[in-house]
Amino acid sequence: VRDGRTYSAVPRAGRKSRLNMKELVEYIAKAIASHPEDVKVTEEEEDGQIYIRLEVHEDDKGKVIGRQGRVAQAMRVLVRVAAVKEDTRANLEIV
Numbered sequence: 426v427r428d429g430r431t432y433s434a435v436p437r438a439g440r441k442s443r444l445n446m447k448e449l450v451e452y453i454a455k456a457i458a459s460h461p462e463d464v465k466v467t468e469e470e471e472d473g474q475i476y477i478r479l480e481v482h483e484d485d486k487g488k489v490i491g492r493q494g495r496v497a498q499a500m501r502v503l504v505r506v507a508a509v510k511e512d513t514r515a516n517l518e519i520v
Contacts, residue, residue: 446507446515450477453500458485475515477504489519 447468455461460482467478479500481489490497501517508515 446477446504449503449507450479450500454479454481454489457488460485475513477515477517479519
């Protein structure tokens with residue numbers, strides 16, 4: 426809040442009404458990966474569920490999964506939250 430007005434980091438005209446789950450996973454994975462050019466995300470819909478498949482460079486698998494799977498679990502939680510907002514179910518598979 427400055428001068429009695431609230432400012433946002435993203436201008437109103439540029440905001441998306443909903444975030445694509447595939448783009449969300451890709452953004453997070455590329456930010457973590459040492460080889461962001463090798464990050465590949467595919468999305469399939471089957472029986473009312475969305476299956477998101479994340480493929481990364483062999484050297485980046487440990488980073489994307491994280492210690493005791495914490496990073497992978499956090500990404501799965503974000504995908505599920507985004508899916509609930511779209512009134513669907515989603516699963517994230519890391520290969």
